[in-house]
Amino acid sequence: MKKIEAIIKPFKLDEVREALSEVGVTGLTVTEVKGFGRQKGHTELYRGAEYVVDFLPKIKLEIVVADETVDLAIEAIIKAARTGKIGDGKIFVSSVEQVVRIRTGEANEAAI
Secondary structure, three states: OEEEEEEEOHHHHHHHHHHHHHOOOOOOEEEEEEEOOOOOOEEEEEOOEEEEEOOEEEEEEEEEEOHHHHHHHHHHHHHHHOOOOOOOOEEEEEEOOOOEOOOOOOEHHHHO
């Protein structure tokens, strides 16, 4: 099993969720986060004063999938989240040792 963490632009959330649903991903966790990479923030004007926004709002998706579903899920995220502009985000994949569904006690693949 693999855990996929994706950092995407907030307005792309619905498209990514639909794309993941189409490839069979049944659950995900969404967190509102702030950060920056190469984008390095931007300058905004508020009531006549300029200020720098260092941390940009992003969405972090976390999903756990079976090994055979990883590539499909990654491709779905890329296709749905890509705008072609800086700040589209990143995808991180890591191994998951064990999963247990609290309600039923199901473990690993059955618990996904």
